Amino acid sequence: MSLETYFDFVILPILTISVLLVFIRLFKGPTVVDRVVALDLIITIGIGIITVYSIRQEQEVLLDVAIILALIAFLGTIAFSYYIEKQKDD
Amino acid sequence: MINIILAILSTVGALSILFASIGVLRMPDFFLRLSVTVKASTLGVGLFLICAAIMFPDDVSVTTKAIAIIFFLILTSPISAHMIGKAAYFIGTPLWKGTVVDRLQGMYNKETHCLESDPKRANLAEEEQIADSEKETE
Numbered sequence: 001m002s003l004e005t006y007f008d009f010v011i012l013p014i015l016t017i018s019v020l021l022v023f024i025r026l027f028k029g030p031t032v033v034d035r036v037v038a039l040d041l042i043i044t045i046g047i048g049i050i051t052v053y054s055i056r057q058e059q060e061v062l063l064d065v066a067i068i069l070a071l072i073a074f075l076g077t078i079a080f081s082y083y084i085e086k087q088k089d090d
Numbered sequence: 091m092i093n094i095i096l097a098i099l100s101t102v103g104a105l106s107i108l109f110a111s112i113g114v115l116r117m118p119d120f121f122l123r124l125s126v127t128v129k130a131s132t133l134g135v136g137l138f139l140i141c142a143a144i145m146f147p148d149d150v151s152v153t154t155k156a157i158a159i160i161f162f163l164i165l166t167s168p169i170s171a172h173m174i175g176k177a178a179y180f181i182g183t184p185l186w187k188g189t190v191v192d193r194l195q196g197m198y199n200k201e202t203h204c205l206e207s208d209p210k211r212a213n214l215a216e217e218e219q220i221a222d223s224e225k226e227t228e
Contacts, residue, residue, distance in 0.1 A: 006097055014105070021115045033177065040170065047135050048138045063155045070162050070163055078173055
């Protein structure tokens with residue numbers, strides 16, 4: 001079994017199932033912080049998917065997108081926590 | 091040989107990410123979900139990036155980018171987890187009913203966003219503030 005077949009039929013489906021499971025938490029999430037954590041995890045898994053895809057296609061240019069996504073995930077979580085802490089409880 | 095190493099590393103990474111997502115779905119409490127998410131997903135993505143660095147050995151830029159992303163993730167994910175956990179505790183996210191001990195109980199001064207080491211002092215600070223505001227109003 002070649003490496004491309006293994007990535008196509010094992011690794012990427014596992015990552016897709018993970019994203020779907022986290023999406024369930026994103027929709028269910030009882031509080032807003034649950035949703036923030038789920039969104040952070042989705043972006044982190046997205047970095048993993050981009051990396052696997054760049055290995056699979058032998059396109060190392062796609063790793064730049066992963067750097068930007070890591071930056072955006074960190075900034076988004078920091079901004080969400082800042083404003084959640086500032087808000088008045090309704 | 092390289093293919094076997096890549097397959098092993100990517101399998102471990104994919105499984106740890108899968109366990110992180112199962113944990114974020116199944117854990118009963120926000121704080122348990124948070125503690126599951128950060129460590130396992132960082133490990134999984136780090137293993138994938140190590141795979142990418144092994145896959146392109148001729149290109150130095152790929153190795154540099156992979157190391158940069160790993161370093162950035164390891165640096166930032168605990169910080170963001172700390173920030174969101176603090177915000178969640180502050181807005182009063184309910185704890186799991188099986189929680190044994192809550193060491194921050196009453197130590198958080200909700201007016202000044204400060205964490206006191208003594209619960210009485212937190213309440214004292216609140217009362218002083220209330221007194222000050224009353225004086226100001228008078």
